[in-house]
Amino acid sequence: MRGFIDSHAHLADPAFDADRDEVIARARAAGASAVICIGESIAAAARAHAIAAAHPDFIWHTAGVHPHDAADFDRARDIEAIDAELARGAVAVGECGLDYHYDHSPRDRQRAAFAAQLALAHERAIPVVVHTREAEDDTMAMVREAGQQGVRGVLHCYTGSHALAIAALDVGWCVSFSGIVTFRKWTDDALIRLVPDDRLLAESDAPYLAPVPNRGKRNEPAWVAHTVARLAAARDVDAAALGASVAANARRLFNLPHAG
Ligand SMILES: [Zn+2]
Numbered sequence: 001m002r003g004f005i006d007s008h009a010h011l012a013d014p015a016f017d018a019d020r021d022e023v024i025a026r027a028r029a030a031g032a033s034a035v036i037c038i039g040e041s042i043a044a045a046a047r048a049h050a051i052a053a054a055h056p057d058f059i060w061h062t063a064g065v066h067p068h069d070a071a072d073f074d075r076a077r078d079i080e081a082i083d084a085e086l087a088r089g090a091v092a093v094g095e096c097g098l099d100y101h102y103d104h105s106p107r108d109r110q111r112a113a114f115a116a117q118l119a120l121a122h123e124r125a126i127p128v129v130v131h132t133r134e135a136e137d138d139t140m141a142m143v144r145e146a147g148q149q150g151v152r153g154v155l156h157c158y159t160g161s162h163a164l165a166i167a168a169l170d171v172g173w174c175v176s177f178s179g180i181v182t183f184r185k186w187t188d189d190a191l192i193r194l195v196p197d198d199r200l201l202a203e204s205d206a207p208y209l210a211p212v213p214n215r216g217k218r219n220e221p222a223w224v225a226h227t228v229a230r231l232a233a234a235r236d237v238d239a240a241a242l243g244a245s246v247a248a249n250a251r252r253l254f255n256l257p258h259a260g
């Protein structure tokens with residue numbers, strides 16, 4: 001499969017410290033045309049920047065503060081740090097959002113950190129990568145308000161309700177699916193089909209959530225090909241064509257230059 005883009009990989013994670021360059025080489029060999037390397041903290045974003053700088057026109061980075069860490073979010077300090085990453089080439093704010101499943105940070109702090117990052121995305125006219133889990137009503141309200149102001153983004157690793165997906169799509173957002181769609185317990189192909197062709201993204205979320213047939217292993221971007229194939233089967237379309245469209249959609253959302 002040629003040309004797909006992994007829209008969400010934590011390549012700055014220490015899980016890749018021993019063999020990161022080999023992982024990136026395997027992504028190229030598997031046909032990836034780009035990988036979005038997520039900076040889910042200020043420290044991770046700095047590492048992601050270095051990885052992107054070492055792999056120009058293939059790895060692109062983002063910068064944000066994950067909802068798990070929202071308790072430690074300091075608006076003045078962290079928005080300035082994220083903004084500095086945008087100034088040196090980060091293609092999106094995030095990942096940020098709301099996670100009421102784990103509740104690692106108080107919900108009011110999660111909302112405050114998310115709102116501040118949405119405001120920065122609006123100010124800089126840059127897309128936002130959103131993590132949402134069991135926080136449907138608040139995510140819907142905040143995505144809708146930001147979207148109506150012109151902010152664009154993606155609901156990443158999406159497994160939530162049809163209603164939240166539709167609300168995000170209605171304000172111009174994308175929806176990204178991970179290897180979860182290859183798991184035997186996945187039953188919601190209707191969710192995969194409700195996303196229009198021009199709003200669909202695919203991601204590894206590496207090092208987590210390796211798709212079948214590699215489930216349980218450390219995940220890597222090369223294996224997004226399995227997820228693309230599963231999405232194509234659910235939509236009854238050709239896998240190569242779907243790989244090309246998720247790549248085009250990622251290039252449009254993240255304002256990447258055209259390939260080759
Ligand atoms: Zn996430």
Ligand SMILES: [Zn+2]
Pocket residue numbers: 008010038040095205
């Ligand atoms: Zn992530």
